[in-house]
Amino acid sequence: MSFxxxxxLAISTALILALSGPALAQRTDVVVGLVLEPPxxxxxxxxxxxxxxxxxxxxxxxxxxxxxxxxILPALAExxxxxEDGLTYRFMLHDGVTFHDGSAMTADDVVxxxxxxxxxxxxxxxxxxxxxxxxxxxxxDTTVVVTLDQPNGNxxxxxxxxxxxxxxxxxxxxxxxxxxxxxxxxxxxxxxGDSVTIERNPDYWGEPVQLERATFRxxxxxxxxxxxxxxxxxxxxxxxxxxxxxxxxxxxxxxxAIVGTTEGETILAMNNRREPLDDxxxxxxxxxxxxxxxxxxxxxxxxxxxxxxxxxxxxxxxVDLLDLSAHDPQRSRELLAEAGVEGLxxxxxxxxxxxxxxxGEIIAAQLRAVGIETEIVNVExxxxxxxxxxxxxxxxxxxxxTEPLDIEIYGRDDYYFGYAAPSFLAIWDELNETLDPDAxxxxxxxxxxxxxxxxxxxxxxxxxxxxxxNVDLEGMWVNAPxxxxxxxxxxxxx
Amino acid sequence: MTRFLLCRTISLLxxxxxxxxxxxxxxxxxxxxxxxxxxxxxxxPEALAALREQLGLTAPLPARYxxxxxxxxxxxxxxxxTYRVPVADLIVERLWVSLPLALYALTLSTLIxxxxxxxxxxxxxxxxxxxxxxxxxxxxxxxxxxxxxxLVLAFAVNLRWFSSGGFPGWQDPxxxxxxxxxxxxxxxxPQASILARVMxxxxxxxxxxxxxxxxxAKGLTRGQALxxxxxxxxxxxVVTIMGLQFSFxxxxxxxxxxxxxLPGLGRLAFQAISxxxxxxxxxxxxILVFAxxxxxxxxxxxxxxxxxxxxxxxx
Numbered sequence: 109m110s111f112x113x114x115x116x117l118a119i120s121t122a123l124i125l126a127l128s129g130p131a132l133a134q135r136t137d138v139v140v141g142l143v144l145e146p147p148x149x150x151x152x153x154x155x156x157x158x159x160x161x162x163x164x165x166x167x168x169x170x171x172x173x174x175x176x177x178x179x180i181l182p183a184l185a186e187x188x189x190x191x192e193d194g195l196t197y198r199f200m201l202h203d204g205v206t207f208h209d210g211s212a213m214t215a216d217d218v219v220x221x222x223x224x225x226x227x228x229x230x231x232x233x234x235x236x237x238x239x240x241x242x243x244x245x246x247x248x249d250t251t252v253v254v255t256l257d258q259p260n261g262n263x264x265x266x267x268x269x270x271x272x273x274x275x276x277x278x279x280x281x282x283x284x285x286x287x288x289x290x291x292x293x294x295x296x297x298x299x300x301g302d303s304v305t306i307e308r309n310p311d312y313w314g315e316p317v318q319l320e321r322a323t324f325r326x327x328x329x330x331x332x333x334x335x336x337x338x339x340x341x342x343x344x345x346x347x348x349x350x351x352x353x354x355x356x357x358x359x360x361x362x363x364x365a366i367v368g369t370t371e372g373e374t375i376l377a378m379n380n381r382r383e384p385l386d387d388x389x390x391x392x393x394x395x396x397x398x399x400x401x402x403x404x405x406x407x408x409x410x411x412x413x414x415x416x417x418x419x420x421x422x423x424x425x426x427v428d429l430l431d432l433s434a435h436d437p438q439r440s441r442e443l444l445a446e447a448g449v450e451g452l453x454x455x456x457x458x459x460x461x462x463x464x465x466x467x468g469e470i471i472a473a474q475l476r477a478v479g480i481e482t483e484i485v486n487v488e489x490x491x492x493x494x495x496x497x498x499x500x501x502x503x504x505x506x507x508x509x510t511e512p513l514d515i516e517i518y519g520r521d522d523y524y525f526g527y528a529a530p531s532f533l534a535i536w537d538e539l540n541e542t543l544d545p546d547a548x549x550x551x552x553x554x555x556x557x558x559x560x561x562x563x564x565x566x567x568x569x570x571x572x573x574x575x576x577x578n579v580d581l582e583g584m585w586v587n588a589p590x591x592x593x594x595x596x597x598x599x600x601x602x
Numbered sequence: 603m604t605r606f607l608l609c610r611t612i613s614l615l616x617x618x619x620x621x622x623x624x625x626x627x628x629x630x631x632x633x634x635x636x637x638x639x640x641x642x643x644x645x646x647p648e649a650l651a652a653l654r655e656q657l658g659l660t661a662p663l664p665a666r667y668x669x670x671x672x673x674x675x676x677x678x679x680x681x682x683x684t685y686r687v688p689v690a691d692l693i694v695e696r697l698w699v700s701l702p703l704a705l706y707a708l709t710l711s712t713l714i715x716x717x718x719x720x721x722x723x724x725x726x727x728x729x730x731x732x733x734x735x736x737x738x739x740x741x742x743x744x745x746x747x748x749x750x751x752x753l754v755l756a757f758a759v760n761l762r763w764f765s766s767g768g769f770p771g772w773q774d775p776x777x778x779x780x781x782x783x784x785x786x787x788x789x790x791x792p793q794a795s796i797l798a799r800v801m802x803x804x805x806x807x808x809x810x811x812x813x814x815x816x817x818x819a820k821g822l823t824r825g826q827a828l829x830x831x832x833x834x835x836x837x838x839x840v841v842t843i844m845g846l847q848f849s850f851x852x853x854x855x856x857x858x859x860x861x862x863x864l865p866g867l868g869r870l871a872f873q874a875i876s877x878x879x880x881x882x883x884x885x886x887x888x889i890l891v892f893a894x895x896x897x898x899x900x901x902x903x904x905x906x907x908x909x910x911x912x913x914x915x916x917x
Contacts, residue, residue, distance in 0.1 A: 145873065147640070147684035147685055147686075147877060147879075148684065148685055148686050153640075153642050154641070154642075154644065154684075155640065155641050155642025155645065156642070158641070172908070228648065228652075229652045230648075230652065231641070231649050231652050231653045231656065232649060232651060233640070233641040233642050233645050233649065235645065235646045235648070235649050236644070237648065238764070258695060284685075284686040284687075285686065285687060298798030299769070299865065300685070300692065300695060300696075300865060301695075301696065301864075301865025301866070301869055301870060301873075302768055302863070302864075302865040303768070304767050314627075322688045323769060325863070326863065327863045328860065328863070329860045329861055329863065331751055331859050331861065332754075332766070332767055332860065332862065332863050334760055335751070335754045335755070335766040335767070336766045336767060338759040338766070339754075339762065339765065339766040341758075341765045341767070341768065365625040404607075460876075488634065488876060489639065489876060490633070490635070490636070490638075490639045490876065490877070490878040491633045491634050493635070493638045493639055493642075493643075494633055494634050494635050494638060495633060497638075497643065498635070498638055498883060509643070511643070599762050
């Protein structure tokens with residue numbers, strides 16, 4: 109039988125050699141590996157990060173956009189004025205912008221897009237971004253005036269999200285399968301289950317991109333991802349699914365590892381509504397039982413930055429509060445005794461990502477060391493969303509909150525970990541009325557202190573963006589201020 | 603023969619109906635809301651309600667079941683919750699990968715297994731027999747995903763004869779066949795090992811039958827008796843195994859599809875399950891049930907063709 113196998117191998121080998129062509133000298137295309145395939149390509153009607161990873165900044169653009177380090181840059185809006193009272197924003201749009209179908213992008217399209225996103229029957233996944241908008245009007249073809257109900261210091265930031273991109277009324281419903289935006293790339297082809305291809309938009313209003321074509325390939329299996337890099341079938345994995353082999357690729361002169369930051373605060377969330385976790389002493393006891401570095405090393409192969417509060421360490425407003433939650437098992441046991449809790453058993457729900465499944469095992473061991481038993485329940489995403497996130501039916505869970513600047517979730521009354529303390533809400537209201545950047549940062553610091561001092565959750569680490577790419581590929585994002593693969597600055601050095 | 607076909611067809615339809623009800627009910631009790639999955643962590647209750655309405659998740663259960671059945675009868679499987687395209691299109695596109703892959707693997711496996719099995723049986727307890735049986739033992743023991751990784755390492759990473767995975771589409775048939783070659787080999791080897799062993803033992807059994815001895819007695823050589831009388835009779839268990847293997851190759855290639863990131867039916871089902879795209883899951887499962895039942899049906903008919911005695915013994 110092995111003879112037969114060899115014979116058929118030899119035949120196919122001959123076939124293959126005949127079919128392979130010569131390699132290209134100068135490359136103007138790139139193959140990007142992504143772990144998840146987007147369900148569809150409309151960023152305004154689904155929360156899936158995989159959609160933004162393909163279309164954000166490449167195909168679709170908003171009024172503003174995120175820069176590589178999270179700063180807010182102008183996009184379709186060339187400039188803007190904000191009225192004294194912080195309620196009226198006047199956006200001056202770029203002239204001569206067209207959609208990929210050739211129609212002009214005017215102020216009316218902006219009005220349409222924002223009104224669609226905030227309408228009653230809207231299925232926008234981030235509707236809160238538009239919650240403060242009272243009215244959107246077109247003053248003339250290139251001027252849009254947005255009036256807010258109340259001042260919102262985050263408004264320009266909100267408009268940079270992928271969920272706030274500008275779409276045309278004619279194509280809004282078909283963007284799911286045939287996205288029509290204003291970006292420097294236009295959609296070319298989607299081979300479902302395999303790849304999405306975008307190509308250079310020759311009529312782009314801004315600076316044209318250097319790449320002619322980009323293909324996003326969907327490879328979820330860690331071993332397959334490694335093989336695809338090694339075989340040079342894929343040029344880059346911005347988020348590489350197999351951190352255990354990252355060092356092997358980095359040691360190879362053809363590739364380099366790119367490790368940056370993300371907006372993902374990974375936390376051990378506690379159900380603040382449920383006994384005995386409604387007792388701050390019990391929560392503090394759990395916090396002191398946890399050794400973050402052990403989790404980062406054991407579950408994440410050392411990639412990740414410890415955090416002491418729910419805030420990204422690279423943000424200027426970040427406050428280092430790690431001292432409040434130092435690893436101190438002795439203190440844990442004292443606090444548990446003080447709270448009169450003995451023989452505590454808690455459930456620990458773990459969604460599929462490695463940070464949760466691997467991290468959860470380590471957390472369980474650390475909790476056992478201070479006398480808290482855990483029952484680990486592995487759940488799928490859909491189940492996690494319904495049971496833990498939707499119904500709040502859990503004691504502990506490990507999860508990474510990947511939305512940028514999302515500390516506001518601690519002020520939500522119906523949120524799954526159930527905090528929303530008056531002390532937090534008071535600072536939050538003040539923040540919304542404040543437009544001065546320094547004062548805002550100070551208030552953001554107060555918010556971080558509030559949730560750290562009340563031990564709402566165990567803040568574990570900031571998720572790292574561990575990617576890998578061909579050494580000759582330049583201009584890719586190092587950090588991930590939003591989950592996107594911005595190819596507008598990418599080019600081949602050789 | 604007509605009665606045989608009729609009975610078989612009725613039992614086929616009844617099985618399909620029962621399967622559809624089980625599939626529908628099992629997926630309904632599964633926890634997880636597709637609308638919540640699509641809208642993620644920051645969504646508002648109004649947006650959720652609007653999406654559930656849009657997806658038709660608010661209709662009562664019996665109405666949804668009957669609607670699904672009626673749609674399937676005319677080839678309309680509904681619109682995928684997450685992909686927002688007709689499910690039938692999704693499935694047909696994936697079948698264009700899964701079906702050729704299964705056929706490719708089955709062909710390779712048969713081409714390897716039958717000669718090896720026959721040679722081993724003809725040289726029972728000889729050197730060829732021992733080495734063939736030793737190698738097939740290894741072939742069965744090798745997990746196919748591990749073998750697949752070895753193939754990728756050897757032929758994609760080191761020799762660069764094949765790409766490490768992906769599927770370029772059928773516009774270029776050469777490239778498509780090439781993309782399916784490593785996966786087909788990985789799938790075929792364990793199947794070929796099983797098939798070769800079945801071929802060998804079945805042939806050895808028939809070679810001991812009285813009619814083979816009679817054939818030798820009337821002057822045929824060993825080889826002539828084997829080819830004319832024993833082989834045809836020995837094929838029945840082999841065809842049974844081939845039918846089972848084809849069902850397995852069609853539905854069970856999911857791990858190989860993952861290793862080679864091929865857009866096949868298994869991966870579609872896997873993605874749809876994790877996204878709670880229930881309408882896709884149940885349609886894919888239904889198609890696979892249909893395929894398995896149909897293959898069993900065809901295998902039954904093949905028995906009747908190979909062995910005329912079975913036609914008269916029909917239920």
